[in-house]
Amino acid sequence: MRIEDRLVELDLTLPQPIKAPTGVHVPFAFVRVRGNRAYISGHAPTNADGSVAGPFGKVGAEVSVEEGYQAAQSVGLAILASLKQELGDLDRVVAWLKVHGMVNAAPNFTRHPEVINGFSDLILKLYGPEAGQHARSAVGMVSLPFSIPVEIEAEVEISN
Amino acid sequence: MRIEDRLVELDLTLPQPIKAPTGVHVPFAFVRVRGNRAYISGHAPTNADGSVAGPFGKVGAEVSVEEGYQAAQSVGLAILASLKQELGDLDRVVAWLKVHGMVNAAPNFTRHPEVINGFSDLILKLYGPEAGQHARSAVGMVSLPFSIPVEIEAEVEISN
């Protein structure tokens, strides 16, 4: 349980597994495991109880870059909670592979990488520069579900 | 041919393989097979003859959520037609892995998951909860080719 020990050292707590808002039909898996791969669905920032968290709106308009960074870190914790639920132990993630970082962005926004760094910094602090290394994109979406400011999907290699 | 039998039971018909509009150069494969993976290009909704289908425009503006749901189901049928052409038998898809659902969306749109459910519900009805399970994102694009309301790309595991 090395990764969970590091979470404690960093004073971070995993939220409850993500919950869709009431009445929203979710016909997919938040984590899809097959062989040595886990495919991770687009996750929202969440509160401690797993509900979708604000601030809501577009980064570069209602939401600041710093709030976007915090939201991206919150997405990271939500993804880790989903991985823990699916895999049992976060140490089973042996390599982060790719991360697609989607920012709910104003049309003239240009600082998407600084926002998604909230996610990448967290993963590297927890998994270190080898297992935590990942390819990444950070781009601007015209709108996101529930007006969340950031949504991130990813792919990782796992041990069996 | 279990999947094709289920299509008949559901009263659904595969369209002809997708055709790009006249004059559009398409230097890529609609399905790229390599080893036990098939990578599926972004597909549009299509008519029975494989031509790109309307309604055209943005969901949350000119196109309703219900029309978006139907468009996402149409994208699913177009993808299945491409897979059948490439693989010969749709039963060779042994696991859906990931789905990236892109909605041509108004800036204030928030119901992307309900739109992409048109795709996910179809895949789960055809492939069942094990082979059909998939990770997914549902997000808003500022514009899509030919003003289609939905474009979906995916990755699946196949048997050889």
Added chain:
Amino acid sequence: MRIEDRLVELDLTLPQPIKAPTGVHVPFAFVRVRGNRAYISGHAPTNADGSVAGPFGKVGAEVSVEEGYQAAQSVGLAILASLKQELGDLDRVVAWLKVHGMVNAAPNFTRHPEVINGFSDLILKLYGPEAGQHARSAVGMVSLPFSIPVEIEAEVEISN
């Protein structure tokens, strides 16, 4: 070094490896290699020295389709420079698998495939119709980092 020979035949030169603008923290790998896969981060068009290149702005507004096509080719060369740095030899790419082409687009833009063809045409000229074949999406983003007109991410199979 067959691919580098073809670059010379086509009168194309690889830029220096991509450099983030001063002060931008880049906590990720431009290429992430694992097993027989290389995951390629979203790349920008670059100048010969690896700096991010213009023209800046949205295709369909400040940037023309032809300029977008050239920008997508420039992204291709930047990606090849990253692959050469990581792999040593571009011939180690044995199969292009998938390409996600993101255009910084005006809301009414519809010609995304023509833009991303600048990338696909380059890869097919260099790698030929078998190794170069790829699944692809070409879609519109509301904004991209540094106002670049095109960003492309990809996944390839490599030999070890």
